Amino acid sequence: MTADPRYPVGKWEKKTSLDPATRRRFIEEIAATPAAMRKAVAGLNDQQLDTPYRDGGWTVRQVVHHVPDSHLNSYVRFKLALTEESPQIKTYDEQKWAETGEVAKTPIEVSLSLLDSLHTRWVTLLRAMSAADFERRFKHPELGEMNLDTLLSLYEWHGRHHVAHITALRQRNGW
DSSP states (O other): OOSOTTOTTOOOOOOSOOOHHHHHHHHHHHHHHHHHHHHHHTTOOHHHHTSBSSTTSOBHHHHHHHHHHHHHHHHHHHHHHHHSSSOBOOOOOHHHHHTSHHHHHSOHHHHHHHHHHHHHHHHHHHHHOOHHHHTOEEEETTTEEEEHHHHHHHHHHHHHHHHHHHHHHHHHHTO
16 A cells, blocks of 8 residues: 555556466456455445545545446457457546446446446456467557557556555545
């Protein structure tokens, strides 16, 4: 944990090539994300869910809805890279997605269930991939060309990052 509430597990460190053991460890971390998220929000009331995890940050509710939004985009990027030759992927405005009308109105259980189901599919895909599959590439409009090892390393971090936003807030507030 770091003292910076924006990056409680530190900033993402880009990795472009993973060895098999690291790849397996990252896949298992992604597999663990739905349970970790459920544990992080267990027992929170609506007032707590509507508390920003830091000054100027998203609320816990927004974070919970953001994670499956983001991970769904990542899953699609994996599928595109596995089925097309170096496809150009589409980005999305995370901030605007966090502010759409359903975010405040949808119970977090809906997004937690979506995260469970999505990760079941995604992790099954990840475990079935070969070393050569992880070398497949896609083009990101802002980050340039990336391979699937890099994307795996990003999303291993991403789940831990957002779970830690919530657990650090709970710790600071004594929840």
